[in-house]
Amino acid sequence: TQAHLDAMAKARSLNAYLLETPERALAMADKADSKIAAGEARPLEGIPLGIKDLFCTDGVETTAGSKILKGFEPHYESAVSANLWRDGAVMLGKLNLDEFAMGSSNETSAFGNVISPWRRKGSEAPLVPGGSSGGSAAAVAARLCLGATATDTGGSIRQPAAFTGTVGIKPTYGRCSRWGTVAFASSLDQAGPIARTVRDCAILLTSMSGPDPRDTTCADLAVPDFETSVGRGVKGLTIGIPKEYRVDGMPAEIQKLWDEGAAWLKAAGATIKEISLPHTSYALPAYYIVAPAEASSNLARYDGVRYGLRVPGKDIAGMYENTRAAGFGREVKRRIMIGTYVLSAGYYDAYYVRAQKIRTLIKRDFEAAYADGVDAILTPATPSAAFGIGEKANADPVEMYLNDVFTVTVNMAGLPGIAVPAGFDSQGLPLGLQLIGRPFDEETLFAAAQVIE
Ligand code: GLN
Secondary structure, three states: OHHHHHHHHHOHHHOOEEEEOHHHHHHHHHHHHHHHHOOOOOOOOOOEEEEEOOEOEOOEOOOOOOHHHOOOOOOOOOHHHHHHHHOOOEEEEEEOOOHHHOOOOOOOOOOOOOOOOOOOOOOOOOEOOOOOOHHHHHHHHOOOOOEEEEEEOOOOOHHHHHHHOOEEEEOOOOOOOOOOEOOOOOOOOEEEEEEOOHHHHHHHHHHHOOOOOOOOOOOOOOOOOHHHHOOOOOOOOEEEEEHHHOOOOOOHHHHHHHHHHHHHHHHOOOEEEEEOOOOHHHHHHHHHHHHHHHHHHHHHHOOOOOOOOOOOOOOHHHHHHHHHHHHOOHHHHHHHHHHHHHHOOOOOHHHHHHHHHHHHHHHHHHHHHHHOOOOEEEEEOOOOOOOEOOOOOOOOHHHHHHHHOOOHHHHHHOOOEEEEEEEEOOOOOEEEEEEEEOOOOHHHHHHHHHHHO
């Protein structure tokens, strides 16, 4: 813990942590020491972790990367972080993120962007760590924690993991409780870990998961010890390669990496099979209707009364307007406007209902592949390696949204997906592959990802 606190103090220029909690960390570490001395070590005893600042932490400021929550100190602990503390982990601090987890580069944070510890060969130009869990990925990659919590609504665990050479898993929707995690799009949001290795992710996910009556969408299923699936291999498994993921303009090095990944799995005993997921190309536009629709509803609660920021106005409506105008950033306002529009009378059927129908078709595509004997699906994690800070943030927002083309399908279908580092591009930057599994079969993902890492 002390070594990590020292490393964090030296790496503040990365802006990975929004808040360091050294006193709490050292107190937790002391308790871990005494548990170990007493021979009562719990599964994560003394393991120092960073917590994405979307998880409410009891008595510790929780901002969701937004000015509107500045100063908000919850008096409760999120289910996921509470599970980690129950198992002996130590909290180092709260990690930076895109505002309300809306973004793919950590550039929408109200508290400044995160800088990736990676650089292109021969260049000092700073790169994004991905998003929205950019602080989590950068902190793990820069050795500022042993693992981190993250959340994934459309790729926010897997894309930053791929950009930073780390491992990240979004489990099946319902595997982790969403209780106490600031909501973005409730039917898509899932928590998961980012860590250095597949094994570390398996260990962390085992602790983070589990039934919770406070979240009615949380599955009432026993959690396997995921670590036991690491090293199991892929002999006898069928891995699907979906042809629709060969998108136009995909760089040759991404295609090469994907072919190599399939070859490694084949050499380890898997059968590789080309499959079709015909509705893939509709996933991104449908996601950018469903996610903003849910966000516009979830964000209605930030009214200047219940949480954080309040900007006075001439009457209550004025206070409400002023608070939201000052408290929310550009991207969040864009999502609220899109979401309100697609839910409004006259447009609801044309946009929201259609997007929900597409969602069902996407889910059925996966169900058909799994019914046909496919055990897991291999795709690239992202269409490119990490890009430069400012490179896409100032362009058309759709440029940024295109980053999620390989990851959003998985959230729309509620499936588990893991991103695992698989190689480097010509500039020396890490590239990741994604494995998508059957519902509640994270074990196959851990087994297969370990063959690739
Ligand atoms: N980049 C996507 C978005 O901005 C996904 C974000 C996420 O998974 N939280 O909506």
